[in-house]
Amino acid sequence: MNKNYNMLLCFDFGVKKIGICFGETIAGSSTPLPVIKNNSESMKKIKSYVDEWDPDAFLIGCPSKPSEDFFRQLIIFKENLKNEFKLEVIESNEDFTSQIISSEFKNKEYDSLSAQKIFESWVNTKDE
Incomplete structure (x- = not known):
């Protein structure tokens, strides 16, 4: 995996909605x-975000123990990203990212704040 990307779109994938940062x-x-x-x-x-932000790759949060249905949908989403945009899709463990977001934000852009935590966790450990 190439960890030298400068610009990433990061996803907190969910079966009903997708958080993005x-x-x-x-x-x-x-x-x-x-x-x-x-x-x-x-x-x-x-695609509108890709056009606007011009990322080098995608980063997607993956739970360590997803349900079978969630895992299938996550695989489809990752393949769609790869096929549509021809960019690498990097996976990062997303365990506990949702729990560290303050309850005051849980009604608004909660999933995108979770995507932000996934990015922060990845960027802080990418050189390990």
């Missing part, structure tokens, strides 16, 4: 983006 690895900064519904229009919305 843009991450810049040199400064370690990230920007949460609006959550999107996980439906037939998802790739169109992601």
Whole structure:
């Protein structure tokens, strides 16, 4: 896996909605983006983010013990990203990222804040 990417779109994948953030690895900064519904229009919305942010790769949070149904849908999502955009999809453990988000944010862009935590965790450990 190439960990020398500068610009990443990071996803907190869910079967109903997808949290997204843009991450810049040199400064370690990230920007949460609006959550999107996980439906037939998802790739169109992601394309608009790809066009706007021009990422080098995708980073996707993966739980260590997903349900079988979730895992199947996650695999399909990753393959769709690879096929549609021809960019590498990097996986990062997302265990406990949701738990560290303050309850005051859980009603708004919670999933994108979780994507931001996935990015922060990855960028802080990518050289290990």
